[in-house]
Amino acid sequence: MLTLRLPDGAIREVPEGALPRDLVASIGPRLLRDAIAVKVDGEVQDLNTPLRKGGDFKVLTEKDPESLAVLRHSGAHILATAVRRLRPNAKIGFGPAIEDGFYYDFEVDQPFTPEDLEKFEAEMRKVIAEKHPFVREEVSQAEARKRFSDDPLKLERLSEFSDDEIISTYTDGPFIDLCKGPHVPDTSYLKNFKLLHTAGAYWRGDEHRQMLQRIYATAFWKKEDLEEHLHRLEEAKRRDHRTLAQQLDLYSTDPRVGPGLILWHPKGAIIRNEIEEYERALILRHGYDLVYTPHIVSEKLFQISGHLENYRESMFGPIDVEGAAYRPKPMNCPGHICIYQSHQRSYRDLPLRYAEFGSVYRYERSGVLHGMMRVRGFTQDDAHIFCTLEQVPSEIDRLLDLCDEMLKTFGYPYTIELATRPDKAIGDAERWKQAEDTLAEALKKRGQAFTYDEGGGVFYGPKLDFKLIDAIGRKWQGPTVQLDFNLPERFGLEYTGADNTPHRPTMLHRVLVGSMERFVGGLIEHYAGAFPLWLAPEQVRVIPIADDVKDFAKSVVERLRSRGARAHIDDRSETLNYRIRDGELQKIPYMAVVGKREAESDSIALRVRGAGKKQEVIKVSDFIARVEDELATRALKP
RNA sequence: GCUGACGUAGCUCAAUUGGCAGAGCAGCUGAUUUGUAAUCAGCAGGUUGGGAGUUCGAUUCUCCCCGUCAGCUCCA
Known part of the structure; x- marks a missing residue:
């Protein structure tokens, strides 16, 4: 008999080899419906794997973070199921859950194209609709070899099992994989997923071995979570320093x-x-x-330091100087x-x-x-x-x-x-x-x-x-x-x-x-190109509304510069709207618009980056004090 | 380095099955003098990443090289 301790402290005794599913059902039918997997003595296993040890027993539902990895791992199997249906010759590698989703590696004659991904995704939806149960079986080495006789990559993995290790397989409908689990009960659990991209990946991460085709994907329990994740990817793209640096000329x-x-x-x-x-x-x-x-130094120095010995392949080659070898320094x-x-x-x-x-x-x-x-x-x-x-x-x-x-x-x-x-x-x-x-x-x-x-x-x-x-x-x-x-x-x-x-x-x-x-x-x-004032290449852009206030605008620029601020005038003969837009796109922290009214009162109409039309008219001296203070404190926000 | 994709004007992108390389923005010139996210007109801008090949003809097809991107691998 195994002794299991439930989170509420209750003790349950079950015979060794009992299925967690039955135990969960006995706790409550509602719980069984929500159950994804269980955690026994700190180890996650699925509902259909016989219990082998006692200890703390917890039912994992969507709320538990561990269950997401289970879902994603099952997602990888479903992906492989779909790929195998459409590309029967694909040899299967590994398909684990990773930090933000999952992937599966395949060995195929023809690399995958983006169109393939769409087809696989559609096929996955079919597999999901078919609601295949994930069935675990524990098999002998010989039986396993038979089952994976067409999958050389799996056979290689099989050859590494020691005699006392349990070999388990999982099937979901037409697909069988060598896998220790755990998995969700059936394929219908995967609802919110997306195939993201393909890439080459060395078999077992070894660059001397063949390259497989990897499909990256992600999955979440909730639709909102998937959407949020995809949105985050978009956001990362929007902030890409290569794009922003080009726009901002960095x-x-x-x-x-x-x-x-x-x-x-x-x-x-x-x-x-x-x-x-x-x-x-x-x-x-x-x-x-x-x-x-110095930037280049005699190679001898790196012999002493050991860099040449340990990092030779990542150092630039020697430069011959009167017979002595010099190297650009790596450290x-x-x-x-x-x-x-x-x-x-x-x-x-x-x-x-x-x-x-x-x-x-x-x-x-x-x-x-x-x-x-x-x-x-x-x-x-x-x-x-x-x-x-x-x-x-x-x-x-x-x-x-x-x-x-x-x-x-x-x-x-x-x-x-x-x-x-x-x-x-x-x-x-x-x-x-x-x-x-x-x-x-x-x-x-x-x-x-x-x-x-x-x-x-x-x-x-x-x-x-x-x-x-x-x-x-x-x-x-x-x-x-x-x-x-x-x-x-x-x-x-x-x-x-x-x-x-x-x-x-x-x-x-x-x-x-x-x-x-x-x-x-x-x-x-980090800043999405909108640098805090002290780092902004251009800190203040002074925009005269018309030529008759150009001189005043220049004086504002000069006063700002004399206090150490990077201020420029934009007196191009473009409309005000055009110049405002340009300043916003260049993510200038402050735009100081000056017209007749401002010139007469020695003030500026201040437009703060990103604040839109909200503006305030302040005295030039007050603005300078504000800028000086922000620079001195290296303020992150205006 | 490896796998795959991509490379056309400064930037973002077009160009039927191989048939005269185009647009918007940016730039320049002129007009316009503007009150808070694109004023109007004109001009200029290209050995289509480089090289070789196939072809009457190559941005388009093939090969090599260079570069970029997504990963793999690596990161003192």
Whole structure:
């Protein structure tokens, strides 16, 4: 007998092998109707899988988040069912639920076209209407091989099962799949879904193996949720930094320059420069020293650092200089280390914090390049902190302050992950544990919530990853702080301690924005191109209604400029409506319309971006004060 | 790098089965002097991404290269 504990504390005893369906029915017929699956001892299983263990027992309905993954996984089977009907020769790969939906991989002679997707979707609706039950069977290896004799990909997976593993198959009408489940009771449960796109995907994610055709799709319980999801995809498209950057004239690329290399236009450069100036002031306040290091350096340096050994394939090739090999730098750390080593260092010098907006070049495979987000040349706001082991906690504490201040300025909420020892790691386990604990301690001490990213650390040390959450809820890579055991060893870094003997300093790598290119790209999407005043390339556009107030308009521009605002006049001989529209499309934060009335009272009719016709007439002096205040505080909103 | 799709004026897009490459916006010139999201007219703008091939004839068909996009893989 199995003992099951229901959420209300009630205890049920059922014989081993009993079906959850029957137990749910005995709790209530209404509950059975709503039941999608059950959770036993923390594990989700479907209603028709025999119970094998006792423990906490919970019936999952549409309300439980776990049930959505079950629905989506079943959606993948239904997709495969439809594909198999229309393309009987398609070999099936895997079809799991993923974060926002599900996919299924097929091996086919002819790749899928968008028209195919429409047909598959129509066929899926038929399968759904036919209301095939998902039937689970547990079978022997031999029986399974028979059932999947025409599916080489499944046979490959079957060969990996150990003898004591349960092999289960699921059928829904005409389709059978090797699958451990769980599934919804029948195909009619899938109501709100959409096939999204196709793409190639390597079999088992291995680029040396054949490429399968993947169909991505999504599904939700409620129609509104599906629509909201599709709307979110639209919204992401609307905010695409590549489109917005073109409209706003922020950057471009040029095949003559080379793919993945960004040309910052004047307006984009203003944004970047504002960020750099802000950050420079910020880090000077936080005790950093600014340094500069060369863009190409002798390859020998990267032999010492180990970059050549570990990242050779993503470094640009050597440049021959009088017989010596030089490389564009992929990292700034070796240069900073050389500065450290330019003197003998005392414990009194530490911590030393070297910061640089360092441009680095990394070879990225052509297929991964993406706007400003993934490029071959970018500028890191890089810094390296050299300190004693004892100073690490206080340095981490400082860094957390720094990151928090910066992320608030840009209006990003964030979460923190502590990435621990990866499989491929140097240094002993003891040291890793100690370093991880140091980081965790520093976080806990200030009551900072964080999660662990097990095995996510870099080979030379654990790290803290800040994940930014943007305006439409997407996560982005934010600041990172890494502890490094490797480079101080490799370069033989030393400082003289109070005991007059040499000691090895500890090194922290940290970036705040990371790649300036990626960060600005992210900001474009976060703000949907409508930058807060301090970042806006053009902050105020002054629009004289007619030529007779042009001089007054010019004086308004001059007064704004003299207080540090980026103001321009739009005195083109276009209609007022035309110029207003242009200003809105360019997402200018403030438009100051001036006519006779304003000129006579030294005021402006202020139009705030996005506020439409709502406008107020204010004195020029008041407006300047308002702008100055907003700039000084780097206000996110007017 | 791989799979698939795409590449026509600065931008967004047209162009029957292979038959003189077009529009809107932007630009320039002129007129218009405007009270809160597109004033009117004229002009100019192209080796149809590059190269080769098939053809009487290629934006259209074939091949190679370059680039872009969706993914896969990768990301110190």
